[in-house]
Amino acid sequence: MSTAKVVLGTLAGLATGAVVGILLAPEKGSTTRKQIKDKADDYVDELKLQFNEFSSSLTEKFENAINDAEILAEKRKSKYNHAKNDLKNAAEDFKNDVAAGIKYATS
Secondary structure, three states, X not given: OOHHHHHHHHHHHHHHHHHHHHHHOOOOHHHHHHHHHHHHHHHHHHHHHHHHHHHHHHHHHHHHHHHHHHHHHHHHHHHHHHHHXXXXXXXXXXXXXXXXXXXXXXX
C-alpha cells in the first residue's frame, strides 16, 4: 500500500471521527459549525503540506534523473568520439602502410 493512500485514509478517518464527535457534542449550532470549519481548515492545511512535500520530493527525483541521464549521455559521447578518433587513426595508418607497400613494390 502506498504512503499516499495510508496518509489519505488516516486523514479521512480522523476527519470523520472529528465531525461525528463535534456533531454529537451538546453545543450551539454556530459553535459546532465553527468547530467543524476550524477542523476542516486544519485538515486542508495538513493536506497542502503533505502535497508540497510529495511534490518537492518528486521534483527532486526527476531533476536527479535528468542530471544522471545528462552525465551518462556525456560519457557515451566521449567514448564515441574516442572510438571515432581511434578508427580514423587506424584508417590513416592503414592508408600509409598501403602507400608505403606500393612504393616499396614499385622500387
